Amino acid sequence: MSEPFKTVALMKDLMSRYYDLGEEARRKGIPVVWVTAVFPVEIIYAMDLYPYYPENFGALASARKVADKLSMAAEAKGYFNDLCGYARCGIGDAYASEHPVGKILSPDLLLCCNTQCGSLPKWFEAAARFYNKPYFLWDSPYIEEQTSDLKQNYLIKQLYELINFLEVTTKRRFNIDKLREVVALSREATGLWNDCLEMAALKPAPFGFFDACIHMAPIVVWRGRREAVEYYRELKAEIEERLEKKIYAIPNERHKVYFDHIPVWPKLRWFADMFAANDTLVVASQYTQAWAMNFDPARPLETLAEHYPQQFVNRGVDYRLKLKVDFMRRYNCDGFVLFSNRSCKPNSIGLYDKKRMLTEMTGLPGVIFEGDMSDLRFFSEGQVKTRFETFFEQLG
Amino acid sequence: MVIKELMNRFFTVVADPYSEAKRRKEQGQKVIGWLPTDVPEELIHAAGAFPVGILGSSNNIRLADTHLQVWVCSLMRSSLEMELCGDLDFLDGIIIPQTCDTTRALSGLWRKVCRTPYVEDFLLPKQVKRPSAREYLTGELARIKTSLEQVTGKKISDETLDTSIRLFNENRQLLRRMFEIHTHQPGLLTSREVYTVIKAAMYMDKAEHNGILRDLIRALEHKAAESAGTPDSKARLVISGGVWEPPEIMDLIEEAGGVVVGDDLLTGMRYLTPDVDEERNPLEALADRQLNKIPFGGFDNQNYERRRFLLDLVRNSEARGLIFLHLKFCEPENYDYNDMREALNSAGIPNLRLETEVANPSLGQIRTRLEAFIEMIGGNPIERTL
Numbered sequence: 001m002s003e004p005f006k007t008v009a010l011m012k013d014l015m016s017r018y019y020d021l022g023e024e025a026r027r028k029g030i031p032v033v034w035v036t037a038v039f040p041v042e043i044i045y046a047m048d049l050y051p052y053y054p055e056n057f058g059a060l061a062s063a064r065k066v067a068d069k070l071s072m073a074a075e076a077k078g079y080f081n082d083l084c085g086y087a088r089c090g091i092g093d094a095y096a097s098e099h100p101v102g103k104i105l106s107p108d109l110l111l112c113c114n115t116q117c118g119s120l121p122k123w124f125e126a127a128a129r130f131y132n133k134p135y136f137l138w139d140s141p142y143i144e145e146q147t148s149d150l151k152q153n154y155l156i157k158q159l160y161e162l163i164n165f166l167e168v169t170t171k172r173r174f175n176i177d178k179l180r181e182v183v184a185l186s187r188e189a190t191g192l193w194n195d196c197l198e199m200a201a202l203k204p205a206p207f208g209f210f211d212a213c214i215h216m217a218p219i220v221v222w223r224g225r226r227e228a229v230e231y232y233r234e235l236k237a238e239i240e241e242r243l244e245k246k247i248y249a250i251p252n253e254r255h256k257v258y259f260d261h262i263p264v265w266p267k268l269r270w271f272a273d274m275f276a277a278n279d280t281l282v283v284a285s286q287y288t289q290a291w292a293m294n295f296d297p298a299r300p301l302e303t304l305a306e307h308y309p310q311q312f313v314n315r316g317v318d319y320r321l322k323l324k325v326d327f328m329r330r331y332n333c334d335g336f337v338l339f340s341n342r343s344c345k346p347n348s349i350g351l352y353d354k355k356r357m358l359t360e361m362t363g364l365p366g367v368i369f370e371g372d373m374s375d376l377r378f379f380s381e382g383q384v385k386t387r388f389e390t391f392f393e394q395l396g
Numbered sequence: 397m398v399i400k401e402l403m404n405r406f407f408t409v410v411a412d413p414y415s416e417a418k419r420r421k422e423q424g425q426k427v428i429g430w431l432p433t434d435v436p437e438e439l440i441h442a443a444g445a446f447p448v449g450i451l452g453s454s455n456n457i458r459l460a461d462t463h464l465q466v467w468v469c470s471l472m473r474s475s476l477e478m479e480l481c482g483d484l485d486f487l488d489g490i491i492i493p494q495t496c497d498t499t500r501a502l503s504g505l506w507r508k509v510c511r512t513p514y515v516e517d518f519l520l521p522k523q524v525k526r527p528s529a530r531e532y533l534t535g536e537l538a539r540i541k542t543s544l545e546q547v548t549g550k551k552i553s554d555e556t557l558d559t560s561i562r563l564f565n566e567n568r569q570l571l572r573r574m575f576e577i578h579t580h581q582p583g584l585l586t587s588r589e590v591y592t593v594i595k596a597a598m599y600m601d602k603a604e605h606n607g608i609l610r611d612l613i614r615a616l617e618h619k620a621a622e623s624a625g626t627p628d629s630k631a632r633l634v635i636s637g638g639v640w641e642p643p644e645i646m647d648l649i650e651e652a653g654g655v656v657v658g659d660d661l662l663t664g665m666r667y668l669t670p671d672v673d674e675e676r677n678p679l680e681a682l683a684d685r686q687l688n689k690i691p692f693g694g695f696d697n698q699n700y701e702r703r704r705f706l707l708d709l710v711r712n713s714e715a716r717g718l719i720f721l722h723l724k725f726c727e728p729e730n731y732d733y734n735d736m737r738e739a740l741n742s743a744g745i746p747n748l749r750l751e752t753e754v755a756n757p758s759l760g761q762i763r764t765r766l767e768a769f770i771e772m773i774g775g776n777p778i779e780r781t782l
Contacts, residue, residue, distance in 0.1 A: 079734055080733075121696060141532075142500055148539075158526070349497070
């Protein structure tokens with residue numbers, strides 16, 4: 001991980017402003033809308049509602065190493081520790097008497113898209129029952145090879161149903177021109193985010209995957225607002241400045257590797273140090289790249305119905321293999337890391353075979369490790385370390 | 397024919413589930429398998445192919461473990477194992493419905509590591525009450541229809557599809573009739589027998605199944621009239637969950653003094669309700685059957701409240717309690733369980749959760765828990781001779 005960026009202070013301000021806005025929305029009677037990370041939040045911002053990301057809460061609790069405590073509160077109620085760690089954090093916090101990362105903000109409405117997984121809808125359904133609030137699912141059929149008119153029409157129809165649902169429940173009017181503006185802001189921010197991520201391809205690079213994990217919160221929660229654009233403009237400028245001053249992400253970059261998907265949040269620093277100690281920079285992940293979307297503001301609803309449901313996690317094996325290989329080529333990787341994350345079935349099932357296929361396709365060494373993105377009860381440091389020792393030997 | 401002989405036929409089928417499929421394969425008919433649940437078998441049948449359920453087996457899981465993590469449910473690991481060890485070599489194709497993250501991921505894996513020539517996904521809508529769901533599902537069924545036509549080389553006309561729908565409706569009606577007799581007089585068949593008849597329908601030719609089932613119903617009706625008024629002391633129970641695996645679970649329930657009189661299982665009531673409307677456009681009618689099915693955790697059940705459904709089911713079945721029979725690692729059930737249990741508790745309905753696996757079952761502890769539960773709700777266990 002790089003030396004802390006100046007913009008970290010800016011991000012902290014931005015994130016506390018985001019949380020303050022939530023409290024303010026509650027006081028002013030502006031509906032607090034739960035949304036999933038890969039959801040057309042642009043519609044929520046276009047209607048001046050407040051979007052809240054329970055997954056962000058899960059990631060925060062995980063990074064602060066309290067996911068196990070919150071999960072145990074859910075388990076005591078009758079939920080199970082094999083469910084998604086974020087969901088266990090969210091459900092656990094609803095039942096817990098102690099709130100180690102602050103209380104999860106209760107929703108007035110819950111909106112979910114199942115592009116990411118089937119866990120989120122089940123969590124949101126349970127939450128909708130718990131808080132007794134209306135719930136809407138934007139259902140996104142799987143794309144094995146390519147999408148179809150049938151699927152796209154279904155997605156668009158549902159967006160109209162969603163808008164109608166929001167107008168009825170919030171008594172606010174939806175305005176397509178306002179949506180166009182929000183989508184344009186989203187595109188600008190996601191473009192800048194992509195520019196930042198791309199700088200990891202330089203050798204040596206001033207910015208890597210673990211930096212991206214630290215700096216990704218605004219692209220998730222502020223996407224669609226000017227704040228996100230301003231933030232990533234600052235970040236990009238600072239990365240460029242570091243490049244000029246020859247300040248790099250790790251001191252002695254010899255290798256670049258691709259990391260598939262989400263980090264182990266409570267072990268973020270541990271992983272970053274382990275890679276740095278082996279002169280290896282993690283340069284890309286389909287996870288952080290998921291927010292590098294290129295929307296078309298001229299077709300606001302269509303563009304939303306294309307980009308969100310076509311995320312990698314909703315795609316078939318061949319597409320996902322190609323995506324990983326493309327990242328490895330674009331970022332000149334020397335190897336790849338696959339995370340068999342028991343909290344994320346849709347990304348983890350099939351990885352055992354993909355490891356072999358990826359090596360066949362690229363000739364590069366890979367490593368696969370078992371764990372949980374949130375919960376350290378399912379992480380064996382010794383075992384993971386041993387796996388990686390072999391991997392680093394293969395990298396040379 | 398006596399009930400026992402008819403039942404023997406069904407037991408023979410589930411003991412060797414693919415003999416009919418293999419026989420048909422030898423005769424040149426295409427065989428298309430399906431994973432649970434909700435694949436419209438009528439379309440496979442109308443395309444001239446033989447539909448057959450792939451429901452896991454009790455064999456050890458070895459080969460599948462190199463492809464699937466141990467936290468994947470045993471129903472899917474076991475079904476993949478069957479293919480990998482060659483037990484499903486007779487399949488010309490398989491349709492995998494995407495009802496959870498595991499089935500969603502499995503279909504891609506199946507294409508990569510299995511030999512099944514034709515692998516098709518059934519991409520079900522997960523919200524079932526908004527108008528868009530019906531329109532989309534009708535289109536998806538049309539897509540599956542075309543896909544089946546291509547693989548079998550046989551055009552599916554509205555007439556042949558109507559004929560298939562009538563045949564499968566008849567099967568559902570007969571199964572429901574058998575179940576109705578059972579709920580009125582649970583002594584005539586054991587729980588395991590009732591559910592074996594249902595499971596056999598997933599492996600057999602429907603016309604043949606209908607024939608034997610009709611004889612069974614006649615025999616049951618006759619016996620019911622003879623034994624009317626005989627008191628039954630078994631504790632009536634509802635089962636909620638995915639599949640009634642391992643099958644011995646049904647024996648354990650009866651030995652502990654219980655009898656199953658209602659369920660929401662994929663290999664139970666969900667398979668035999670509702671019928672397809674025979675008066676309508678067949679694809680739209682098939683879509684409506686799907687959307688009107690009883691609640692299952694894989695689909696959004698905010699509007700069709702699963703809790704209310706289970707309470708009604710317990711009351712209408714005059715059951716004394718409910719047993720959740722959950723497969724270990726089944727996410728949809730594990731998310732729904734807490735709220736379902738609380739609803740039952742609030743309504744004063746005793747309930748018990750049992751966690752099972754399809755392969756390698758260890759039943760000792762389950763037996764003890766069942767005995768304690770059924771004793772608590774006032775059943776009389778059958779004397780066991782050891």
